[in-house]
Amino acid sequence: MTMQSKALKPEEYFIKDEPFYQSIGEEIEVFEAAYRQGLPILLKGPTGCGKTRFMEHMAWRLKRPLITVSCHDDLTSSDLVGRFLISGGETVWVDGPLARAVRNGAICYLDEVVEARKDTTVVIHPLADDRRVLPMEKVGELLEATPEFCLTISYNPGYQSVMKDLKQSTRQRFVALEFDYPDAQLEAEIIIKETGIEDKTAQQLVKFAHMTRDLKGSGLDEGASTRLLVHAAKLIVDGIKPVTACKTAITQAITDDSDMLIAINELSSSLF
Amino acid sequence: MSRQSLTEAQIIEFLDKCLEVEFSFVKNEIPAVDIVKQSRPHQDFILNLTQRVAATNIELAYQFAVHSKQALEEMDLLMVEAWAMSATDQYDKQGLYPAMSAIKNLDQFIHTAHVKACGAVFEEEASILLPFIQGLAGRKLKLAEAEQAYTDTETIFIPAITALFETKKENFLHYKVTVAYLWAQIQFGSFRVDLEILSNDPDKLNKFSVLENIRLEACLERELPGLYRDMQILKTLFHPEHEQDTENLLSIESIQALLHENAEAAHSLDIIENIKVDQWPEVYCYQGTIQIDQVATIFERRIEKEKAYFRVALSELANEQSNKQDDNPIEETDENSAFKLANKDEHTKQSGNIDLELDGELITPPEHVRELMTSIIVDFGEIPPEYLFAAGPGEYDLKKYQEEEINPNDVWKGTYHEEGAEIYNEWNFKRQYYHKNWCVLRELEIKPVYDDFVADTLNKHKGLLKSLRHTFEVLRGEDKLLKRQPYGDDIDIDALVDALADTKSGMEMSERVFTKMHKEDRNVAVIFMVDMSGSTRGWINEAERESLILLAEVLEILGDRYAIYGFSGMTRKRCELYKIKTFDENYDDEIKARISNIQPQDYTRMGVFIRHITKMFRDVEASTKLLITLSDGKPDDYDTYRGEYGVEDTRQALYEAHREGIHPFCITIDEKARDYLPHMYGAANYAVIDDIAKLPQKVSDIYRRITS
Numbered sequence: 001m002t003m004q005s006k007a008l009k010p011e012e013y014f015i016k017d018e019p020f021y022q023s024i025g026e027e028i029e030v031f032e033a034a035y036r037q038g039l040p041i042l043l044k045g046p047t048g049c050g051k052t053r054f055m056e057h058m059a060w061r062l063k064r065p066l067i068t069v070s071c072h073d074d075l076t077s078s079d080l081v082g083r084f085l086i087s088g089g090e091t092v093w094v095d096g097p098l099a100r101a102v103r104n105g106a107i108c109y110l111d112e113v114v115e116a117r118k119d120t121t122v123v124i125h126p127l128a129d130d131r132r133v134l135p136m137e138k139v140g141e142l143l144e145a146t147p148e149f150c151l152t153i154s155y156n157p158g159y160q161s162v163m164k165d166l167k168q169s170t171r172q173r174f175v176a177l178e179f180d181y182p183d184a185q186l187e188a189e190i191i192i193k194e195t196g197i198e199d200k201t202a203q204q205l206v207k208f209a210h211m212t213r214d215l216k217g218s219g220l221d222e223g224a225s226t227r228l229l230v231h232a233a234k235l236i237v238d239g240i241k242p243v244t245a246c247k248t249a250i251t252q253a254i255t256d257d258s259d260m261l262i263a264i265n266e267l268s269s270s271l272f
Numbered sequence: 273m274s275r276q277s278l279t280e281a282q283i284i285e286f287l288d289k290c291l292e293v294e295f296s297f298v299k300n301e302i303p304a305v306d307i308v309k310q311s312r313p314h315q316d317f318i319l320n321l322t323q324r325v326a327a328t329n330i331e332l333a334y335q336f337a338v339h340s341k342q343a344l345e346e347m348d349l350l351m352v353e354a355w356a357m358s359a360t361d362q363y364d365k366q367g368l369y370p371a372m373s374a375i376k377n378l379d380q381f382i383h384t385a386h387v388k389a390c391g392a393v394f395e396e397e398a399s400i401l402l403p404f405i406q407g408l409a410g411r412k413l414k415l416a417e418a419e420q421a422y423t424d425t426e427t428i429f430i431p432a433i434t435a436l437f438e439t440k441k442e443n444f445l446h447y448k449v450t451v452a453y454l455w456a457q458i459q460f461g462s463f464r465v466d467l468e469i470l471s472n473d474p475d476k477l478n479k480f481s482v483l484e485n486i487r488l489e490a491c492l493e494r495e496l497p498g499l500y501r502d503m504q505i506l507k508t509l510f511h512p513e514h515e516q517d518t519e520n521l522l523s524i525e526s527i528q529a530l531l532h533e534n535a536e537a538a539h540s541l542d543i544i545e546n547i548k549v550d551q552w553p554e555v556y557c558y559q560g561t562i563q564i565d566q567v568a569t570i571f572e573r574r575i576e577k578e579k580a581y582f583r584v585a586l587s588e589l590a591n592e593q594s595n596k597q598d599d600n601p602i603e604e605t606d607e608n609s610a611f612k613l614a615n616k617d618e619h620t621k622q623s624g625n626i627d628l629e630l631d632g633e634l635i636t637p638p639e640h641v642r643e644l645m646t647s648i649i650v651d652f653g654e655i656p657p658e659y660l661f662a663a664g665p666g667e668y669d670l671k672k673y674q675e676e677e678i679n680p681n682d683v684w685k686g687t688y689h690e691e692g693a694e695i696y697n698e699w700n701f702k703r704q705y706y707h708k709n710w711c712v713l714r715e716l717e718i719k720p721v722y723d724d725f726v727a728d729t730l731n732k733h734k735g736l737l738k739s740l741r742h743t744f745e746v747l748r749g750e751d752k753l754l755k756r757q758p759y760g761d762d763i764d765i766d767a768l769v770d771a772l773a774d775t776k777s778g779m780e781m782s783e784r785v786f787t788k789m790h791k792e793d794r795n796v797a798v799i800f801m802v803d804m805s806g807s808t809r810g811w812i813n814e815a816e817r818e819s820l821i822l823l824a825e826v827l828e829i830l831g832d833r834y835a836i837y838g839f840s841g842m843t844r845k846r847c848e849l850y851k852i853k854t855f856d857e858n859y860d861d862e863i864k865a866r867i868s869n870i871q872p873q874d875y876t877r878m879g880v881f882i883r884h885i886t887k888m889f890r891d892v893e894a895s896t897k898l899l900i901t902l903s904d905g906k907p908d909d910y911d912t913y914r915g916e917y918g919v920e921d922t923r924q925a926l927y928e929a930h931r932e933g934i935h936p937f938c939i940t941i942d943e944k945a946r947d948y949l950p951h952m953y954g955a956a957n958y959a960v961i962d963d964i965a966k967l968p969q970k971v972s973d974i975y976r977r978i979t980s
Contacts, residue, residue: 076789078761086785089772091763138762211407219403243498263403266448270408270499 010067010097011104014059021050021057022190027177031058034175035150040128042171043154045179048225051154054179055109064148065106067097071116077123081136093139102127102134105148113153114166121170127151128173181226184210190226195233201242204271205229208246211267212254219260224250242272278315280308287337290323296330303337310344317349321356327702328360329368335375342378347385355381357705364707391435392443401430405451408496410459411647415451421560423454424570425463425651429560436557437509449506449558452499456488457562461653463571465537467564476544481555481562483540486521487530494533503558510557517553524549536653571651578648579659580668585641586611586628587662593630611660626655696883698844701920711880713847718838720865729821733968737822740972744826752790760786796832796979797855797894799885802870803903804840804850809872812904812941815967819902820852820867822968823975824859832979833894839881840873842910847880848873855892878907878918879925882936886929896979897934902971905942923952937978939971 034041035058043051052068059066069080082096101108113121126133128151134143153174155166181187187209188202197205206229213223232249236242246268251261278286287293287300307318318340326333336356343352355374358381363371374381394417402415405428418429428451437443457463462484470477493500507515521527526543529535590611612629626645628635637645648655693714697706730737754760756767767785775781800823802816820836827834838850852870853863882899889897907918926936938949938958949958961970 076761083761084763086763086768089775091768210409214409215403215407218406259399260403263400263407266400266404267407268498270452270496270502272498 009100011065011100011106013065013067014063015056015066016060018060019053019056020190020193021053022182022186022193024179024182024186027054027179028058028061030175030177032062035062038130038132038147039175040151040153040173042174042176043152043179044157044176045154046181046222046225047156048227049179049181050226051179052109052111055107055152059107062107062150064150065101065104066109067101067106068109068111069097070111071113071120073115073117075116075120077120078138080120080123081134082138084138098124098127099134099136099143101151102143102145102149105146107150107152110151110153112155113170114155118167121167124151124153125170125173128170181209181213187226187229191229191233194230195237197233197237201236202233204242205232205246208250208268208271211271212250212264215260215264219257219263220255222254224254228253243269246272275312277310277312278308278319280304283307283315283319286319287322290319290326291330291334291337296334298330298334300334300337303334303340306341307337310341314344317352318344321353324703324705325356325360327700328363329371331368332359332363332371332375335372339375339378346378346382351385354385357703360703360705361708364710387433387435390438390440390443391433392440392447394430394432394447397444397447401447401451404448405455408452408455408459409646410455411650412643413455413458421450421454421558422563422566423458423560424563424566425458426570426574428454442506442509445502446506446558449499449503450560452492452496453488453503453558454560456492457484458650460488460491460537461650462488462537462562463567464651464653465541467568469541470562471564477562477564478555479544479547479552480540481559482521482553483527483530483544484537485556485559486518486527487535487537487540490531490535506558507556511554514553514556517549517551520549520551521547521553574647575651577673578644578651580663580670580673582641582644582648582659583661583663584668584670585637585644586660587664589628589635589637589641590630590662593633593635611662613655613660694884694887696880698879699921699924701917701924711844711847711877713849713880713884715849715851718850718852718866718869720862721869722861722865723868725817725868726821726864729818730825733818733822736969737825740822740826740969741829743976744829744972748794748830754788754790756782756784757786757788758783760788762787794830794832794979795895796830796898797889797892797896798827798832798834798898798900798975798979799888800834800836801881801885801899801901802836802838802852803876803901803905804838804870804873805876805904805908806840806872806874807876808904812964813870813872815941815964816902817867817870819968819971820870821864823971824853824863824867826972826975828859833892835888836867837881837885838870839878840875841877842874844877844880844909844911844913847877849881849884875909875913876903876905876907877909877913878903879921882922882925882929886925886932886934889929889932889934898979899929899934899936900975901936901938901940903938903940903942905940905945906948919948919952926952935978937974939967939974941967 031041031054043054045051055066055068069075078096080096080098082094082099084091085094086092095103098108100106110116110124123135126135127145132145132149134145135141136143182190184203184206187206188199191197191202191205192199209224209226209229212220216223228250231253232242232245235245235249240248243265247265251264251268255261255264283304284300287304291298291300293300307315310318318337322333322337322340325336336359340352343355347355355378359371359374362374398415405413405415411426413423414427416427416429417432419431421428421430423429430447430450434443434446434450436446470480489500489503492503524547526546530539610630614627614629614634626637628637645655648659690712693712695709696711696713697708698710699706755764757764764785764787767782771782771785800820802820804813808816824834824836833855834853835855836852838852839848840850841847850870852866853859857863878901885899889899906914907922908914909918913921929936936953936957938945938953939961940949940958941961941964943960943962945958945960949960952958959970959974961967
């Protein structure tokens with residue numbers, strides 16, 4: 001095995017192998033149509049339900065590089081657009097990820113966009129309407145997007161905090177696709193395809209996830225996501241006992257409350 | 273060097289004093305004989321505790337002293353203290369007689385203590401068991417305490433304590449399996465039979481329970497295999513000898529049918545008469561009892577209510593649907609729209625994930641309808657066909673089913689009640705212990721009065737307000753451009769020029785050549801607690817209101833989150849907190865009108881309000897939490913809440929607040945406050961204002977000082 005990992009420029013990140021994605025509705029068709037029409041897309045849904053995987057799948061389908069930016073509360077507009085750096089006593093302009101995506105006709109995916117500061121989200125406005133340009137004030141240029149460029153943002157409406165709401169002026173520029181956890185049968189199939197776990201255990205994991213999702217609002221902020229189920233299934237496939245796998249991969253990930261931890265562990269130990 | 277033991281005379285002297293012998297006529301010679309034989313530390317311990325109990329009741333303290341010798345022989349010091357304090361708790365709750373028997377019945381206390389040490393206690397485990405049963409599928413169940421374990425199909429009742437087994441772990445397991453078994457009774461339809469048949473026949477009911485256990489165990493083995501294993505552990509621990517009886521039953525063919533996936537409770541009922549065995553097994557420890565009356569009452573009420581709610585919800589869905597289809601204008605059909613159930617297979621049915629179908633259109637029901645459907649399916653095993661017709665206009669009056677709410681404001685009209693009130697402990701410094709569930713606090717509204725007060729105040733303090741605004745604007749969280757940063761948005765030209773010059777002269781080039789925008793975030797949440805006691809009547813009240821108006825004006829500039837509450841009351845049963853502005857409300861005309869109507873009420877019992885506000889703060893996320901009290905004097909209430917008692921309780925409440933990360937501060941106009949405020953708030957956390965007219969200005973000043 002070679003231990004050398006490969007360094008890529010963001011715009012060279014093409015996805016070559018098909019990422020597994022189980023379609024739930026018409027989201028693939030809608031995304032493709034929006035892409036052809038040059039419309040930006042908003043993905044809504046709880047954490048771990050497959051938004052990022054969907055993006056990888058679409059990037060593969062459309063054969064475009066995928067540039068992902070995970071937004072955080074310190075993200076400034078220069079972090080997206082670009083900034084001057086100093087090199088050998090001279091200032092040099094360096095494109096940010098958004099500018100790179102526009103220049104190269106890539107898919108730019110701003111993950112958890114509400115986490116970014118409000119003034120930062122405004123820079124995407126001209127890109128997200130029919131102008132499709134990125135103003136780069138510091139170099140005094142307007143960067144025009146090619147038809148291949150696509151802007152996608154994601155956000156989780158589950159955080160019911162006023163601070164973390166998406167502004168109307170932002171959200172009304174996007175075609176919105178809603179994501180949710182798949183139904184029980186489909187979710188079990190996804191876990192099986194991802195991990196090769198046996199059918200019965202997959203069903204039980206899904207059942208366990210539903211138990212935690214039922215507790216949302218009565219002590220839990222969020223139930224177990226599909227991603228966590230996949231994690232637990234991977235541990236089980238590798239020989240960890242199901243109860244331990246649920247405890248480490250799911251329960252500890254969704255809560256810190258000690259009584260809640262015990263209660264959920266009791267649920268999983270009842271199930272397996 | 274150990275101190276000398278007390279002599280009998282010294283002990284009697286001490287007891288005479290603290291038990292007020294000249295009024296109570298107790299015979300202190302009797303306990304003194306025993307106490308004198310103890311070591312000095314034990315003597316001090318007993319005498320100190322006697323004094324603390326005496327703060328509650330003298331006769332109780334005397335009995336404590338008399339029984340102290342036996343207590344010391346049988347328990348350690350911590351337990352003795354717990355025993356004394358449990359007696360004072362009894363006194364608070366039920367009066368002298370039960371408290372006396374708590375002291376006299378030492379053996380009972382020791383027994384319960386032992387049970388508590390290895391048993392599982394409802395109070396401690398409820399916070400685990402409740403999410404546990406709510407996580408299991410089906411209807412959202414409640415959990416409560418009762419003499420016996422049973423369920424009425426909406427609440428699961430379990431005993432306050434269970435100590436059947438030797439260790440705490442096994443006893444918890446007993447609790448867990450019991451609630452899960454009672455859940456299974458509801459979920460797998462033990463009550464979907466005609467319970468009337470069983471109501472007057474205890475023997476038959478018992479046999480029914482045994483058969484149902486066989487059926488439910490099989491269900492649990494399929495659904496929750498881990499829990500099934502736990503059940504087997506309990507069975508072997510508690511009933512090893514009954515296993516054979518169950519085995520015998522299981523060899524009967526008609527009973528084997530109960531193990532089948534589709535077996536129903538009706539089958540258990542049908543076969544009871546035909547089974548002939550020598551010995552029926554006993555009911556297992558986790559099965560609880562079946563309370564037919566309770567189930568029937570709740571069942572009847574719920575069935576009717578849920579049918580009404582469901583059919584009304586369907587008619588709403590039908591209306592929405594017809595509004596959506598433009599080509600199909602709303603026709604007020606006389607005949608009710610009939611729904612169908614989509615995806616009706618067994619699996620989805622269990623989880624309640626059924627879609628509805630109307631005129632060939634699929635409708636995904638909203639969350640509340642889904643919950644109703646789950647609950648109906650739990651009762652009937654399906655949604656009965658007659659439920660699927662949308663309710664006609666006016667067919668049901670849902671108000672009929674709403675539980676009658678008791679208005680907290682009506683407490684002094686008619687019968688006294690504590691509905692909608694919150695209950696808090698109070699600290700008794702003499703007892704060195706809390707009075708449990710002592711104060712009853714209610715949140716009340718203040719009626720807004722729209723008068724000229726606000727305009728007049730703003731006009732009167734025009735000049736002051738202007739300067740206040742100016743000072744507060746400086747404080748406001750503003751962006752600062754940080755220079756000479758190692759990383760940032762832009763290049764700091766000055767720094768770059770310096771850096772290049774350095775390089776030219778052969779020095780190392782500095783990395784700090786960027787500028788960065790730094791956002792200042794004032795993450796402050798503050799609650800103002802305003803004294804509305806009778807003593808503020810007149811210009812103090814006016815000064816308080818003026819201060820609030822000015823303060824609100826400047827807080828709006830700062831952008832700090834703030835809430836304002838007024839407090840007053842009379843005795844522990846009537847502590848009233850007036851909502852003036854909550855965190856969620858905006859400072860608008862209504863809030864101004866409420867401030868304008870702040871009126872002096874009764875007394876000042878402070879501890880309970882501080883505890884309530886501490887609790888409120890738990891839901892507020894802020895890096896700085898401030899509790900500022902505007903007051904005019906010592907804590908003081910109509911009953912014993914005065915002097916040292918009131919001060920000490922307030923101090924304790926403030927200490928509790930502090931422990932939760934709240935910074936208390938007090939602004940007072942009481943000139944004597946320097947005598948007691950440092951003790952309550954600490955040396956630096958209060959301000960005394962000598963001139964009441966200056967209150968508005970000072971309050972804002974102080975706020976600025978303590979938040980910057």
